[in-house]
Amino acid sequence: MFSGVFDLPWWGYVLVTLGLTHVTIASVTIFLHRHQAHRALDLSPLASHFFRLWLWLTTGMVTKEWAAIHRKHHAKCETADDPHSPQVYGINRVLWGGVFLYVKEAWNKETLRRYGHGTPDDWLERNLYTPWHKLGITLMLAIDLFLFGALPGILIWIAQVAWIPFWAAGVINGIGHYWGYRNFNCADASTNIVPWGILIGGEELHNNHHSFATSAKLSNRWYEFDIGWMYIRILCALGLARVKKVAPVPKIVAPRSEVDSATLQAVIDNRYDVLARYAGSLKNLYREELAKFQDKASYKGLKRWLEVEVNQIPDDWRKRLDELLARSHSLATLYAMRAELTAVWNRTNATREQLVIDLQAWCHKAEASGIRQLQELSLRVRSYAVA
8 A cells, every 4th residue: 555755653644643733723713714804913915915825625515605604604693593502402502513504505606695795805715715615625635645545645635625624614603603711791692612713723812803803813711712813923924924803901000080982982992801891890799799698508609690681681580580689779870870871882872972972971870879880990991091
């Protein structure tokens, strides 16, 4: 049996497979996801075409299809129109059959028309990569056979072809909307699977991504690591990439006496930091109020529901939460005023001047409440500055 150009021990083939599939993962997260779908960075023609060529050889995916389906996922997340939500289809169907949901949506011409704008449309795309998208993986099979021989070559090729359908279409789209931890209470069910994004190129930090979709960097906390961001920084150092946007880092200045347009913009930019601090304040006040009750055991376990949208709280827990809020005026006020604050950045039909007035009114109300946590939050709100 032909052994190929390279005759390696078994562990050598394993390392080669991991290396080749990792290049594919890097190509997906840097080129398809952060560059094409979200325009978080610009790539030089050399880097861009390398990624396109590699993805043509290893996945057979069409750039326009991938970008369009992913953009629709963000636009319709966790609804019946989401192409691959485990909240709609169930975790097993997305985890093990996510690739079939992708293929089904790729046939939807309206999805491609509405969400596929701005993707490559040059001669190579029109005459090779799109019409002959299956030719690439066939050439990759021939290359693997030539380099590694019959059995190792076939096994390496199978791993290459199956890697993205399982890890991206299955794990990220499935587990990334079903299980894990959340840094930010964004509107969808996205989660960070683990804090170290290495195996799947940083895509493990999926809640961070859904919270700041146009950020080229997916890590957000000091203990998180996004290997895709490391590669992007290397490309930038080589002059092959330029970062356009990353998630905002809160800039805090001396509190303003009055809210102005710049304060409003800073609060909107840092709204997830605002919500995270608000959640912390709710939990602190919850503990203080609970300590006052003789029957505190009746309200144990409610802390986790304080930052969850009302319509997502199970009925039995919602009843207990309502009872607690009825007994604690301070907690009820803090809980209710969160909705008033989020309305500031959710009211799309209001003028900017009106939103400034609304935010100033919220701060005045918070400071006059006599509730320490609300007063501290108002001080924080008036301290945000545009970075």
